[in-house]
Amino acid sequence: MxxxxxxxxxxxxxxxxxxxxxxxxxxxxxxxxxxxxxxxxxxxxxxxxxxxxxxxxxxxxxxxxxxxxxxxxxxxxxxxxxxxxxxxxxxxxxxxxxxxxxxxxxxxxxxxxxxxxxxxxxxxxxxxxxxxxxxxxxxxxxxxxxxxxxxxxxxxxxxxxxxxxxxxxxxxxxxxxxxxxxxxxxxxxxxxxxxxxxxxxxxxxxxxxxxxxxxxxxxxxxxxxxxxxxxxxxxxxxxxxxxxxxxxxxxxxxxxxxxxxxxxxxxxxxxxxxxxxxANLAPVPGMPFVGEKAFAHKGGVHVSAIARDPRTYEHIAPECVGNKRRILISDMAGRASISEKLKDFGIDIGTEESQAIVNQIKALEAQGYQFEGADASFELLVRRFKGELESPFKVTGFRVFIDNIGDKVSSEASVKVMDSNGNEEHTASNGDGPVNALDNALRKALSSLFPVTDRIRLTDYKVRVLDGKSATAASVRVLIRSTDGKNSWTTVGVSENVIEASLYALIDSIEYAIHKNTDKEVAQ
The missing domain is CATH 3.20.20.70 (Aldolase class I)
Incomplete structure (x- = not known):
């Protein structure tokens, strides 16, 4: 017309x-x-x-x-x-x-x-x-x-x-x-x-x-x-x-x-x-054309077809409206989903490797993990599987204290970390809650070993109870979104203890930042 x-x-x-x-x-x-x-x-x-x-x-x-x-x-x-x-x-x-x-x-x-x-x-x-x-x-x-x-x-x-x-x-x-x-x-x-x-x-x-x-x-x-x-x-x-x-x-x-x-x-x-x-509103992820989910694909059959021709499951090319395609990783994913997703990370894998990763994801999701909203944790998982990545540090111990002083509740966390050379740091920090205190203490302990941690900030924190019938003994899944001021990424942790689940997600977040910073240094 x-x-x-x-x-x-x-x-x-x-x-x-x-x-x-x-x-x-x-x-x-x-x-x-x-x-x-x-x-x-x-x-x-x-x-x-x-x-x-x-x-x-x-x-x-x-x-x-x-x-x-x-x-x-x-x-x-x-x-x-x-x-x-x-x-x-x-x-x-x-x-x-x-x-x-x-x-x-x-x-x-x-x-x-x-x-x-x-x-x-x-x-x-x-x-x-x-x-x-x-x-x-x-x-x-x-x-x-x-x-x-x-x-x-x-x-x-x-x-x-x-x-x-x-x-x-x-x-x-x-x-x-x-x-x-x-x-x-x-x-x-x-x-x-x-x-x-x-x-x-x-x-x-x-x-x-x-x-x-x-x-x-x-x-x-x-x-x-x-x-x-x-x-x-x-x-x-x-x-x-x-x-x-x-x-x-x-x-x-x-x-x-x-x-x-x-x-x-x-x-x-x-x-x-x-x-x-x-307007200080969170973008609606499911909005047509412009939402984060508008061109997100989860089912293995869909992703396999998309890899051959995007028109099979997309009514327009995402780029027409400035959006982008997203491949979601879950227990519904097949080898095609894994292969397509890993292209975003610049990782090539063979058929046997992709099937092994699929099996590992299915096992982890049975425990409560979810990777479709945690790309950073997924990338780390794959690189560890391929032997490309070793953890640059290890948390050897942590404690969290919550005190009621007068009419205020305060939180303090102490953390022990050791890098791959055996150097150990033991620090403590306060926070606006136990997770914030743990985050502050972990980054404080690692800052002298890995300066990139000084730039990391937690921007979002979500907790999902996985089995409501188990009440306070239920496993929880924690999703953490972090930023270094330029880029943002999401990581996931699961445990029956919300503090431990949070720690797992925090560790992944910092490892991811260290990994990406190391890549930049190598490239330079």
Whole structure:
């Protein structure tokens, strides 16, 4: 297809209504720059006058030059009984240093009489007069028809009359909103077609995800003639979220072949990650296209086929959206999985070796180990198996003390370590808990022997009880994620003692860092 579709991002306003999300003015400015660089057509910056930080953001944004994006201010129609020229909300929109405003108004008669408590005709006047005021103030205006599809189902004539009022007021876009996120696809399709047959100005779609249909409904709307999609990066938003622009943009460009103004769909995963980090949200690993699991393969049959031709189990090449393929190692893995995974590490193995590694993995997973999320431990396992790697140090003893002093609980750990030359270190360290104390003591003991340990920091720590029926005697699996400031890696340990399991994972983490640092020194 050659039709063009515009992308309207409302991450900074609708996305910020997601539980736990709050953008500072500086955060918002960085997101705006990133979206502009990506080529998004419109970015909704927020509601002027709603909070000091929103006004500060618009002030900061007015000082930068956007290359691709039109920054937009959001608001509502004026209040009943107040002339538009005296309505503070409309005056704030008119004063905002942007060209475009997007205002919402009621299009469902039930909302008009129950929420606004005014007559339907009075609501039409509000829509018309509010938009006309903004137009007369020099703004270009979009009208978000709130609850449009609910209104269309219950009183089609009135819902369409609200759009006519917006057009009469001077709106340049009609955006149909599935505000409660409960509309089915066929209703979206029929309503969009009807609106396009009734009005001559372009139509957009704004869907919420309460029925898990926001992306599908947005795509259906486009296929029926909508030429703008509103949504958020990663689908963040109030309740269950908004339409996910990551999925929408990828589907529109790669599957449906619509023209988008975005510069490079290959930067999509990076954009997704950037917004998650800026919003202080953990990336959703199972998200389509951009998630860490989107192109992860675990079953041996799948991996064997992927090795021959990725199209067997991948709908697109991961690189198209800036993602990458991941081969997961588990007791479901076969020789093909092992071979493919080891290519990432630059390790070649024969058939007999790969089968022996498979058998070893199956035995370890029977004990509770899991390597699909612990690549560093898996690589160490293979290199030890092949005789390429000997442990550079050995923990010869450790103790952990937990004291209750007054109303505070303190933790202290002592560790004895010996390197391959017989040099021994015995140190102790405090920590914010027994595992943190053990981590600090271990790295302190090893720092003089292996300076690379000074750069290692633990960034994530997970404990999984493997057999809940055994209660406090159950085995536990500990996953630890570490970083040296540039790279990150994950290791695993299993034991009936959570401290011991943690120690195993910590030892693997440090051994992995030493191994990689040694490789760099050899390469240099």
């Amino acid at each position: 050659s039709e063009s579709v515009m992308i309207y991002d409302t991450t900074l306003r609708d996305g910020a209504q997601s539980e736990g999300v709050s953008f500072s003015p500086e955060d918002s400015l960085e997101v705006l720059k990133k979206l502009d660089e990506f080529g998004v057509d419109f970015v909704e910056g927020g509601w002027p006058g709603s909070a000091p930080k929103v006004d500060e953001f618009f002030k900061l944004a007015s000082k930068i030059k956007l290359k691709n994006t039109k920054l937009t201010a959001f608001g509502s129609t004026g209040k009943f009984g107040t002339p538009a020229k005296n309505d503070q909300n409309l005056k704030n929109l008119a004063a905002c240093p942007v060209e475009w405003c997007c205002i919402f108004g009621k299009s469902w008669d039930f909302q008009v009489t129950s929420a606004l408590c005014i007559l339907p005709e009075q609501n039409l006047d509000l829509i018309r007069n509010s938009i006309r005021f903004l137009k007369d103030s020099g703004k270009r205006v979009m009208f978000d028809a709130e609850h449009f599809f609910d209104g269309y189902i219950n009183n089609k004539e009135y819902a369409l009359s609200t759009l006519k009022a917006a057009v009469d007021g001077g709106a340049e876009w009609l955006v149909l909103c599935d505000t409660n996120g409960g509309t089915m696809m066929e209703v979206i399709a029929d309503a969009v077609e009807d609106v396009l047959l009734t009005f001559e100005i372009p139509v957009g779609i704004h869907c919420h995800n309460d029925s898990d249909l926001a992306v599908a409904n947005s795509l259906v709307a486009v296929e029926r003639g909508a030429t703008m999609v509103q949504g958020t990066i990663n689908g963040i938003g109030e309740r269950t979220g908004n339409a996910n622009l990551c999925s929408i943009m990828a589907n529109l460009e790669l599957k449906l072949e619509y023209e988008l103004n975005i510069k490079d769909i290959g930067q999509l995963t990076e954009l997704s990650t950037f917004v998650s980090e800026t």
